[in-house]
Amino acid sequence: MGHCYSRNISTVEDNDGDIPAGAAQLPNHTDNNHRTSIPNSPAASSSSEVNPYTISPFQSPLPAGVAPSPARTPGRKFKWPFPPPSPAKPIMAALRRRRGTAPQPRDGPIPEESEEVDDHGRGGGSGGGGGERLDKNFGFSKNFEGKYELGKEVGRGHFGHTCWAKAKKGKIKGQTVAVKIIAKAKMTSALSIEDVRREVKLLKALSGHRHMVKFYDVFEDAENVFVVMELCEGGELLDRILARGGRYPEADAKRILVQILSATAFFHLQGVVHRDLKPENFLFTSKNEDAVLKVIDFGLSDFSRFDQRLNDVVGSAYYVAPEVLHRNYSTEADIWSIGVISYILLCGSRPFYGRTESAIFRCVLRANPNFEDLPWPSISPIAKEFVKRLLNKDHRKRMTAAQALAHPWLRDENPGLLLDFSIYKLVKSYIRASPFRRAALKSLSKAIPEEELVFLKAQFMLLEPEDGALYLRNFTTALTRYATDAMIESRLPDILNLMQPLAHRKLDFEEFCAAAVSVYQLEALEEWEQIATIAFDDFEREGSRAISVQELAEEMSLGPNAHPLLKDWIRSSDGKLSFLGYAKFLHGVTVRSSSSRPIR
Template sequence: MGLCCSKNVAVSEADNKPAAAQQSKHSPVAPVPPSSGPGDAHSGKHTPANSFSASPCPSPLPAGIAPSPARTPGRKFRWPLPPPSPAKPIMEALRRRQGREVKPKDGPIPEEHPGGVEGEGGERALDKSFGYGKNIGAKFELGKEVGRGHFGHTCWAKGKKGELKGQPVAVKIIAKAKMTTAIAIEDVRREVKILKALAGHKNLVRFYDAFEDDHNVYIVMELCEGGELLDKILSRGGRYTEKDAKTIVVQILSVVSFCHLQGVVHRDLKPENFLFTTRDEDAPMKVIDFGLSDLIRPDQRLNDIVGSAYYVAPEVLYRSYSLEADMWSVGVITYILLCGSRPFWARTESGIFRSVLRADPNFDDSPWPSVSSEAKDFLKRLLNKDHRKRMTAAQALTHPWLRDEKHDVPLDILIYKLVKSYVRSSPFKRAALKALSKALTEDELFYLRAQFRLLGPKNGRVSLDNFRTALMKNSTDAMKMSRVYDIINLMEPLSHKKLDFEEFCVAAISSYQLEAHEGWEKIASTAFEHFENEGNRVISVEELAQEMNLGPTSYQLLNDWIRPSDRKLTLLGYTKFLHGVTVRSSNPRRP
């Protein structure tokens, strides 16, 4: 049986293999050992890119993060039957991404290399020409190495001519010999494209240019000389005070909200990928390493498994995720900042994944009794296994824990998605949402007021033009490539009306996120009282099924949501109607 620093988690006996260099279980977060990754720019650490390896035993993957010596170790449990390991399909997917061989029990299977052709001697005929400039030597003088990873290394450099003449920069050098699959080549191409298109935020590493020659790709970026956030955590004895942690978290949320508004999901947020610009105590941080990032349309779900084991969201392991996966990672980072240990931990890859999927973070042991209730609520709102109930970055910046910090509240893309659904919904659904809006907490209203102001209302109302203009103010090339503007076309019904603040609150409500509140039952009962007075009406099972896009097989279930006496929705029916019915739950257990 394995150990993990989460509550109520079971791990298999395979997780109890001895670790040769295991540290005391009461020590803080351990530093990261040499590992691999295509994107550990000017870090100095050997950070994994798409590796989930965290086992002290030999792994088929590149070396990953060392087991976390937990400050708050959990209890041991044994499954009555060995549970299915979530690691096997994940490991195989990662090996395919990295061009490694997969050898199942019945013998080796030839590796698939999308876009590549096997040639004589096993050589793959891959096009490794990127179309970048060939003259890096004429523009930059390369200096000492400052970091190394599996796919290449990062060097200090100085500009020879032009705007960067005499200025120190970081040059990330990726060896073409390491690009053994079409996926690996596309990862590099996409990283440069995103860095080039995503610009303008103070906490985002600045991209200057990209070059190539026959052997390498060179990505020239801003040099950050202050070290990693992970190093700063370790230098503080493994944890931050709440006050200092807030300063860090605000910077992380600010840049993540910017990326998400542009339609960019980072997919590898962790302390190693945040660098301080200088050694000064109050130096700002920059997010780096967009090697695993991707552009995502507003309603798109991604399915490829990438990231780092301790920070991966549950829905990533189930191969259906979006921007919310980054928010889970922010929650893990914040947890580490406040207590010095990881919320999900085990000695093997399989144990880590099982902990992420099935365990609850430990908020009982030291130092959590001395941590504020607001901080713990903040974490619970991010480390929610149902991605629909997780706060967005903009919402997190308005949470009571961070409200006193001096920062701007950014425009939230979630507002656009919710308003789009509202203006295309039925009158009955709008009535249900209107009743729910009358039970909103002050915290929710604080966030909605901030978003309403960002839309620039005229005479107290917002129209489709307001939504379009607000988006344009935050526009980058990345937003155009991720087709974020497409959402405006889907909001076309709004062109014939204007929303005052009261109706905006109705339109921008998320029942899923309200369900995450500890006081959800009170919110729901208060909303139902308003619904009974203003919106509840006689409705047939067939009509309710049509409202919820369900077929005849659901009739028996829906009948339980309607009162026999007057054929109106019950409190249960009202909350279920708000929530909706999905094909499967958000956290199923696969066989």
């Protein structure tokens, strides 16, 4: 059912498996944990040693000057004369060296760089430390059997199994619950122990949202950790998709996606990246058609600060984002996964497919989804535009979860909008920018299409303006209102320290639009050239001035080597930015790669 569609895909095949020309059905329950889990690279023992698996051969889509992820992902070192090798190849080769010739199970995790491999597929060498005895005492309550009567198993994964249980005492006495049982014997590294602690923290912090599985309690004994949660008896979203023949009508798909995006917008606001969003990790509370959908399984999730990016490659291969394979990502990776789910809901096929991890990864990096074949001609253009904006290979051009809820395709579902933390990052950059750049952004904001203004108006009102304007206290109060323990762990409120210039000024709605507009997301729109033209005309009238090459380079934090390039952006007649220069100045200098090509 899922082709790997690309007009030039022959240039990116590999020896580990070809991309099939035929169709493949959505995974059944025996093949639904197609998961990759790769630890961070340990530090090199000496300057002469180089770990070949830590070097990404793919050109980064990030702009010049953006720091790599906090785990020190090396930059591109070589110019490849042939199509770059699959990132899965060295991973699988390392696995074969450690385990002899035994084949890798298709539904198992793929370890990479560690000295030892634990049952999670993560390295034990860097965690346990030379045979040290690991402390597996979490400090959780010990009386699980006194409070719950354990029943039959209802699910199983790589990180534990889940059983039905009934509460014998307490506030939920007599209520049936789900208990995730994680064996301590499988915690063979300090990293795997920390994973369990983090999952419990996340479940506790995020439990209050309507579309998050409820957390009740956590226990432990000498052998296991018991995480007590809400029992969702309606089954997986994957089962519903298969029961419907592989796809949903648009109206039903919208109801599903609003619930998924609502949960995602909530935990993204808390600084949490799920990293394994897929149909198997969404459960319905009951068998009813209108049952509430809940997101589960935060075993691979992590906290992500606003000024840092993650770099360990985890997730499920069919849903993994390109920037995850580049080892430089944040919450946008979850949006890509939701784009894959949206594509499946609407047409019943995967947008990217391969017989091996290598082929899947290559398809994700290089191929474009097919929007021409059946049933896409019968699907509304606005629905296709929605999916394309989620599956943009340039993560900066993807909608956020909060933006997606405000998209015209979902607006008639009347979803409750949530504060978007990306607004904070954009406003922070605006108030710290030069007057020249602020003038350029003000002109751009006057050309924003009405459909895009809906989202900005909603965000402005969520910040609760005073007398039609926003002050620093509005941003502080709004973030506090939505804060949970997860947000504190992610240290997102730290951004308020960088927004101090706002303490001495205010933003009315017009200037808020200039501050909160995303150039990259406007570039993703089909009408970008028209928007840029209108903005440039206003800039010429209101904010343009003569600027030297040296001054422009300083504005863009570029060195003297960039002067020849920037010279072409300035008109010789009056020394002002040309239309090309204005558009490039807004965008910033970016090393573009094939992985950031737009979907047509």
